[in-house]
Amino acid sequence: MCSNSLDSKDVALIFGASGITGWPLMRECLSYPSKNTFSRVLGLSNRPLSRETAYLPDDPRLEIYTGIDLLDKDQTRQTLETIPAIGEVTHVYFVAYTGHGRTAEELVRLNSALVDHALLALKKLCPRMKFFTLQTGGKGYATAGVPWPPAPWKEDLPRLPEPYASKIFYYAVYDVMIRHAAGSSWQWSEIRPSYLPGFTPHHNAMSIAHSLGLFIAFYRSVKGAGATCAFPGTPGSWEALHSDSSQDVVAHFHIYTSLHGDKTHGRSFNVADGEGTSWKVKWPIVCNYFGLKGVGPSAQVAGELQGTKWLLAQKYLWSAWAKDNGLKGDVLENMQWDILDTALSLPLRIDYDLGASREIGFQETMDVGKGFLVAFDRLRRAKFLP
Structure with missing residues (x-):
């Protein structure tokens, strides 16, 4: 009872x-x-x-x-x-x-x-x-x-x-x-x-919301507000349902x-x-939070690095970026990027x-994507995201 x-x-x-x-x-x-x-x-x-x-x-x-x-x-x-x-x-x-x-x-x-x-x-x-x-x-x-x-x-x-x-x-x-x-x-x-x-009050290297938020926030800093952000996965992972x-x-x-x-x-x-969703539905929502236009993988430019591969190529900028944004610690260096890679690239239905x-x-x-937005708000308050 x-x-x-x-x-x-x-x-x-x-x-x-x-x-x-x-x-x-x-x-x-x-x-x-x-x-x-x-x-x-x-x-x-x-x-x-x-x-x-x-x-x-x-x-x-x-x-x-x-x-x-x-x-x-x-x-x-x-x-x-x-x-x-x-x-x-x-x-x-x-x-x-x-x-x-x-x-x-x-x-x-x-x-x-x-x-x-x-x-x-x-x-x-x-x-x-x-x-x-x-x-x-x-x-x-x-x-x-x-x-x-x-x-x-x-x-x-x-x-x-x-x-x-x-x-x-x-x-x-x-x-x-x-x-x-x-x-x-x-x-x-x-x-x-x-x-x-979700959010934790300490650095959580396995947090999918934290790693995704860091990637999109950094992308905005480099590309500018209003820029188009192509989904860094594949057509299969763009459409595949997950929970x-x-x-x-x-x-x-x-x-x-x-x-x-x-x-x-x-x-x-x-x-x-709720019912299964996809990055096709969520990507525009999470990108919009950071002032970007989220679009599908078809917008990727041939020959350019995508996703965390692109982010890792900008590693020389990480420390200054974190300091400029008042973030706690080495937030980018301490993240486990493989978890985000898996989530963005898995082409199989797993809902x-x-x-x-x-x-x-x-x-x-909970509305699709809202859990990420709530986590972003909490991470921002704690200075884990800009």
């Missing part, structure tokens, strides 16, 4: 609170579906984080605890033990992740440890825990080397075969959760977003599933802004079927 009475005693705990889903969860747990849903909201982060630097509401219900190392089983439990009244926690949102750039085998080992250590501590310290959500994603549906299933992708697609399955950490962390849930009274759901445009899962929608879905356990317990769910999320009553949608 939905816990939103004025005297609610429910307490939310967020692992990975500084991340692209954890940050909006801290915000949205204070007001969604009402301001009375949770009496306390506890955000856990490994990295330093404060409500001021994270642009979080000045709400006494929000408590932030940093320095937790989920790779260390004992330190995880000890950190949780220091939180006043930790035993009151009722709803847990696990959106932590580690190991970008590591091998597939290392990702399995490291992220399995995160979930295992968190649940070992929770089972010991949080006897009132009602619900646990685990965030994974779409990589469990397809990987290189195996024919990709036809889209839209549904949650009941079978796991990939070996030797691929044992290298997909989403499967591994899910199995850890299931092992801990056996014989326990708390309920659970697995949440699967796709492309996740966007904007961070606020994803946060709301985590909360919604945790408050409707009678419908959601023991199930996996896709979450997205989600949302039948399961609609069937349980979650009807929230």
